[in-house]
Amino acid sequence: MPAGGVAAVIVDAHHHVWDLAVRAQDWIAGPELEPLRRTFTVEELQREAAAAGVDATVLVQTVTVARETPEFLELAASSPLIAGVVGWTDLTSRDVGENLARLAGTGPLVGIRHQVQAEPDPRWLVRPEALRGLQAVASAGLVYDLVVLPHQLPAAVEVAAAVPELTFVLDHLGKPPIAAGEPEPWARDVRALAELPNTVCKLSGMVTEADWRTWTVEALRPFADTVLEAFGPDRLMFGSDWPVCLVAASYADVLKAAVELTASLGPDEQAAVLGGTAARVYGLSGEGVPEQR
Numbered sequence: 001m002p003a004g005g006v007a008a009v010i011v012d013a014h015h016h017v018w019d020l021a022v023r024a025q026d027w028i029a030g031p032e033l034e035p036l037r038r039t040f041t042v043e044e045l046q047r048e049a050a051a052a053g054v055d056a057t058v059l060v061q062t063v064t065v066a067r068e069t070p071e072f073l074e075l076a077a078s079s080p081l082i083a084g085v086v087g088w089t090d091l092t093s094r095d096v097g098e099n100l101a102r103l104a105g106t107g108p109l110v111g112i113r114h115q116v117q118a119e120p121d122p123r124w125l126v127r128p129e130a131l132r133g134l135q136a137v138a139s140a141g142l143v144y145d146l147v148v149l150p151h152q153l154p155a156a157v158e159v160a161a162a163v164p165e166l167t168f169v170l171d172h173l174g175k176p177p178i179a180a181g182e183p184e185p186w187a188r189d190v191r192a193l194a195e196l197p198n199t200v201c202k203l204s205g206m207v208t209e210a211d212w213r214t215w216t217v218e219a220l221r222p223f224a225d226t227v228l229e230a231f232g233p234d235r236l237m238f239g240s241d242w243p244v245c246l247v248a249a250s251y252a253d254v255l256k257a258a259v260e261l262t263a264s265l266g267p268d269e270q271a272a273v274l275g276g277t278a279a280r281v282y283g284l285s286g287e288g289v290p291e292q293r
Contacts, residue, residue, distance in 0.1 A: 014239025
């Protein structure tokens with residue numbers, strides 16, 4: 001039974017793992033991220049997920065290194081918990097189509113992500129070379145995860161309209177300024193994104209955008225309610241963002257917060273957010289994945 005006693009199949013649509021003996025994670029810098037400066041394994045994930053009542057997961061890329069995605073696909077092949085991988089490839093490469101085909105042939109690749117949040121150009125997504133790569137992602141039958149900052153949301157709206165055949169999944173609500181308690185202009189822009197039918201949002205990454213030490217479910221609620229109203233439960237999916245969440249909350253506490261934030265929904269609607277939407281959007285299959293409808 002998952003956190004909060006909800007009788008639903010749970011899919012964690014967003015988590016990471018990394019091995020510092022294999023590859024440095026250069027983004028883990030500064031004393032505040034010290035809890036993340038170690039190796040996080042699939043075995044540790046499985047223990048955390050089992051304790052929280054999670055049935056299946058989606059493993060998401062962490063660095064823009066080509067070798068990482070094949071490694072993740074190998075991990076997924078050996079783990080009954082990981083139902084899909086959102087990997088990375090260079091979207092601007094002329095060989096992007098061939099690269100996607102090769103990756104998809106080696107494991108459960110369900111999507112692609114690029115660290116757009118790290119790009120200095122707020123309109124990186126609508127560059128011609130990026131658009132060409134996104135069209136290749138669509139042609140490969142994959143989903144594209146958007147990891148953007150609030151000021152990059154207008155370009156996300158533009159690109160989702162420009163490539164209507166591709167499903168875009170907004171990670172972490174688009175990183176709203178929860179700690180500051182100032183929803184605008186994020187709320188306006190995320191509603192504009194939600195108006196496009198080929199967009200979905202992850203109820204993830206909220207605790208790390210809030211005050212790490214003093215956050216409460218009620219502090220998260222206005223932002224969660226905004227995306228729930230904008231996207232609806234059939235286009236909203238839970239993600240833990242483990243182990244990044246550990247700077248602010250445990251795996252179980254993040255899931256418990258998501259359950260509380262969706263408690264006003266009907267049982268079928270809450271089940272969609274907690275698992276059904278992820279299974280449908282990513283085309284997941286496996287023993288722990290809820291039946292798609």
